[in-house]
Amino acid sequence: MIFGVTGAALVALGLYGLVTQPALLRKILAFNLLGGGVFLLFGVVARRGAVADPVPQALVITGLVVAFAATALALVLVLRLFQITGAATIAEDKTPP
Amino acid sequence: MSLVLDVMLALAVIGVAGWTLLVRGNFPAVIGFVAYGLLLALVWVRLGAVDVALTEAALGAGATGVLLLFAVVRLRGGKAEIDAATPSPPQRVAAAILCGVVGLGLAVAMLNLPDPAPSLAAEATRHLPLLGVGNPITGVLMAYRGLDTLLEAVVLVFAVLAIWSMAPDRRWGAIPGPLFPVQSSGPLSLLARVLPPIGIVVGIHIAWVGADAPGGKFQGGTILAAMGILAWVAGLWRLPPVASRGLRWAVVAGPLVFIGVGLLGFVIADGFLSYPPGFAKPLILLIEAAMTLSVAAAIVLMVAGPPERPA
Numbered sequence: 007m008i009f010g011v012t013g014a015a016l017v018a019l020g021l022y023g024l025v026t027q028p029a030l031l032r033k034i035l036a037f038n039l040l041g042g043g044v045f046l047l048f049g050v051v052a053r054r055g056a057v058a059d060p061v062p063q064a065l066v067i068t069g070l071v072v073a074f075a076a077t078a079l080a081l082v083l084v085l086r087l088f089q090i091t092g093a094a095t096i097a098e099d100k101t102p103p
Numbered sequence: 104m105s106l107v108l109d110v111m112l113a114l115a116v117i118g119v120a121g122w123t124l125l126v127r128g129n130f131p132a133v134i135g136f137v138a139y140g141l142l143l144a145l146v147w148v149r150l151g152a153v154d155v156a157l158t159e160a161a162l163g164a165g166a167t168g169v170l171l172l173f174a175v176v177r178l179r180g181g182k183a184e185i186d187a188a189t190p191s192p193p194q195r196v197a198a199a200i201l202c203g204v205v206g207l208g209l210a211v212a213m214l215n216l217p218d219p220a221p222s223l224a225a226e227a228t229r230h231l232p233l234l235g236v237g238n239p240i241t242g243v244l245m246a247y248r249g250l251d252t253l254l255e256a257v258v259l260v261f262a263v264l265a266i267w268s269m270a271p272d273r274r275w276g277a278i279p280g281p282l283f284p285v286q287s288s289g290p291l292s293l294l295a296r297v298l299p300p301i302g303i304v305v306g307i308h309i310a311w312v313g314a315d316a317p318g319g320k321f322q323g324g325t326i327l328a329a330m331g332i333l334a335w336v337a338g339l340w341r342l343p344p345v346a347s348r349g350l351r352w353a354v355v356a357g358p359l360v361f362i363g364v365g366l367l368g369f370v371i372a373d374g375f376l377s378y379p380p381g382f383a384k385p386l387i388l389l390i391e392a393a394m395t396l397s398v399a400a401a402i403v404l405m406v407a408g409p410p411e412r413p414a
Contacts, residue, residue: 008106009146010213012113016120018206023124025198028188031129031171031178035136038167039120042143045159049150050213055222058151060239064248067240068255070158071321071398075262077167078405081174082266085408094181097188 010050016043028095030084034077041073109149116142129178133171140164153317154240157309161325162402169332169406235384237315244319245387249376253365256358256394259401263354267345270409276346280407285338295337302330310395314384320357320391324398331403342403345410354404357397361390 020040027033045066052062087093119142123135140163147156190198227239227247234246244252270277286292310323334340343350364386365376372379378386 007214008109008113009150011210012116012146014206014209014213015117017209018202019117019120019124021205022199022202025202026190026195027124028190029129029181029185031174032124032132035132035171036124038136038163039123039139042120042139042159042163045155046143046146047209047213049147049152049155051216051220052152053150054216054220055224057222057224057228059222059224060227060243061223061248063152063155064240064243065251066152066155067158067244067319067321068248068251070155070162071255072258074162074167074402075258075405078170079262079265081170082269082408085174085177086269088178088181092181093184094178095184095188097184 007050009046013043013046013050016040016046019043028097030087030095031081034080034084037080038073038077041069045069105149112142112146112149116146129175130172133168133175136171137164137168140167154238154319154322157317157322158325161322161329165329166325166402166406173406173408233380233383234378234387235314235381236387238313238317238319240317241313241315241319241387241391245390246378246383249365253358253361253376256361256397259398259405260355260358263401263404266405267409270411274410274413276344277410278344278412279342279404279410280335282412283336283338291337295333295339299330299334302326302333306330306399307395310391313391314388320394320398324395325402327395327399328402328406331399332406335403335407342407345404350400350404353400354397357390357394360393364390 017040020036020038020043023036024033024040027036048062048066048069052059052066084094087096116139119135119139123132123139126132126135141160144156144160144164147153147159224239227243230247231237231239231242234242236242236245267279286295306323306326306329308323309318309326310320311318313319313323331340335342345351367386368375368377371382
């Protein structure tokens with residue numbers, strides 16, 4: 007149960023970071039924090055029975071691999087944006103280059 | 104005792120996560136994120152999910168950490184721009200309250216889960232002897248939810264393709280990632296020479312024992328990829344150009360074998376991705392072996408990024 011609350015707290019923290027951090031790199035970090043919290047909620051639910059339920063655990067492993075691929079793609083997009091425009095955020099009101 | 108340990112671990116995870124968000128520099132934030140991943144892996148061990156702990160430590164903390172560090176080194180400046188785009192304090196307070204409500208809602212839901220807990224553990228374990236594997240998670244990944252795992256394997260190929268497609272036209276077919284000079288002395292040089300022989304054996308072992316014990320293709324493949332990245336960063340191993348046929352085959356071998364075995368299911372069993380009784384384990388091991396190679400190749404290429412240097 008402690009870890010259930012931990013997972014909920016991580017989701018809240020990650021969501022806050024995702025909303026308030028302007029830099030894209032930090033948004034990606036926050037998104038991964040959020041993802042870790044969601045996976046943890048899965049893990050806690052899987053642990054509730056007498057024996058650990060392998061189905062949610064397998065889903066989390068699948069999720070971790072997909073999250074890694076998504077992070078890699080997001081970072082390459084951020085780097086490409088930076089190379090082309092020199093921007094580290096996606097703020098709308100910045101002066102055109 | 105274990106309760107105290109759990110509470111300390113939970114506080115540490117939340118503390119490190121908060122620090123990762125609040126610290127000003129990008130570099131310390133990434134280090135904080137790696138620490139967060141490792142602490143989370145400990146939480147997974149406490150939850151009895153060693154397979155997940157291995158994946159989280161290797162992929163969530165390790166490989167993602169390397170990716171982020173590469174990005175931090177390349178993203179420079181932008182401080183004024185970031186300050187200008189930072190939300191005002193009232194906006195941040197509003198965001199904090201709303202996110203707090205989401206967290207609170209989740210926490211309340213977690214504390215009021217239905218009793219008794221629904222579980223597929225018994226079902227998953229009952230049919231394992233038919234598959235010939237001892238690790239129920241491998242059973243779920245390779246048999247019961249084999250289609251999910253196949254799609255996930257294809258996701259890795261598409262992620263590599265998407266990353267490559269970020270390259271400018273004139274760089275297509277070139278060598279991915281930066282060129283690292285050969286390190287002839289220093290700790291990196293020593294590590295890159297001493298660690299890979301051990302790491303490769305450990306990686307293959309982890310992939311091999313996945314059928315019966317915690318481990319599997321993703322965990323083992325990530326360790327193999329880490330060894331490749333280590334040798335690459337130390338300048339001892341040069342990545343092949345993206346036009347290389349061998350490289351492309353390495354990336355698609357796993358999904359192709361997976362799809363091939365899946366189609367074979369129409370002929371020798373009951374349909375797509377079903378295994379004939381008594382012959383499931385050899386087929387699962389065949390897929391796992393090919394997937395270990397492809398996972399390792401895909402992770403190295405995702406860390407290296409789009410092609411940058413002419414071959």
